[in-house]
Amino acid sequence: MVVKCGGSIINQLTPNFFKSLQELKNNGYDVVLVHGGGPDIQHVLSALNIQSEFVNGMRKTSKEVLQVVQMVLSGKVNKNLVMMLQKEQISSVGLSGCDGNLLEAKAIDVASFGYVGEVTKVNQSLLKSLLDGGYMPVISSLGIDPNGDCLNINADLAAGAVAKALHAKQLLFVTDVPGILNNDTLIQNTTPDEINDLIDEGIISGGMIPKVKAALSALSETLHQVHIISGTESFVTDDGDVKGTSITNNQMNGVMNL
Template sequence: MMNYSNKIELLSTLLPSIQRIKGSIIVIKYGGAAMIHDYLTDAVVQDITLLCSLGAKVILVHGGGPEINKWLAKFSIEPKFNNGIRITDPQTMEIVEMVLSGKVNKELVSLINKNNGSAIGLSGKDGNFIIAEPLEPNSNSLVGCVKSIDINLISLLSYHNYIPIISPIASDCLGQSYNINADTVAGEIAGALQASRFVLLTNTPGILTDIKDPATLLSSITVDKISHLVSNGTIFGGMLPKINCCIDALRKGVNSTHIIDGRIPHCLLLDILTSQSVGTTITL
């Protein structure tokens, strides 16, 4: 007779997590290395559709930095960044919107729908559910920030079991398009929805006290301790907007925030359904 004890033990371990996520709102920001490799993209899509089949309400906000850089190169435009934020002039803005809303977004929608999900692609322009404003007023930069969010559209879609797939492009009140950091958009949406969980997929193990040593990964950290790591330069560059949007989301009522390693296949399931550490959990 076959020994089913290991399988029963596994199911018993997973059951509390499955019960906990039923009906919960999970906002995921998808980007980094997880977008470069097809096998990682497939794993993310499979994880999302499985979470939805278990009753979770998933909202996916995506970036597309590598794809944007590839298209900028075709137009001989050098990508430039400031503290992890892409510098966006009018010419760059056209390419960013084309790639994010026209290409990456629709490819993700198709992948999820092919995997028995029900995805709908949006940008902040749809229904004006995100209103943008310039990050630096009185400049020519088209880098934006979120002025306001109307959650009615994405709440309606989630209620009817659709998966909103959102590109971080939005317009101001005059119709000017802005490129908003995807981490920021995801954090603002999580906060507006008061999500149960906000997860950022990155191309790093999480928060490291020594960026060259994966063994220094912090599996959990509080907001107070983060301030010290920022001030002494341990946290810098592209990690800063991720940290800031996690802190902002927590202060707006999100239960937990997680910066996880998107290079690990099925990292979402590992983070959400098991006790396996695949990144850093940030709490108040």
């Protein structure tokens, strides 16, 4: 199972959220955590008076911006998350996508986005070694290019790529809203076709767009369902269902239990 923690919620995750993660581990799931940290990056960029803009949901990343992204994601955010997990008795190892060539990546389009990449290969054996050793890998969304240099990767897309590479059965996006909302009403179940309509109608916008795009691209023969959930509560019901919004392949119906 791949769980992506968004920067919007990473500093407000609750003990109940960690309890649900622990339950998943107790139920035999190998959990890999991928995280972002957009607000923390923004905070440091603003403090240093460094400008950055978003193009199609991606932060345009100059060399100067990249240094801050690297420092914040693989430093403060990654280590805080590892410490939070360990306080909840979940043994974790924090890595950036550069460590052990974990997330090999290529630049998307340097002229438009700067040093922004997309994942081309995941070092599965490194993740397997950690999982076999009883550790939860905690991955910050940086990639390593063919020259061995760092690239900034949108964390939703990084999580989708990790889920695809590992043939994960479940992909959860943890964020600061209870799921996909339509006029404040939670959409509990939806499909790729409906999602595309919701984007066209402007109901899904901003930071929700890369999340649903990553979800749609990760859905596959092995991954039938992606969930978008809040990090402020336990996310599994007493019946073992995942709360929030579940996105299921168009042709499949029904809710999957954990």
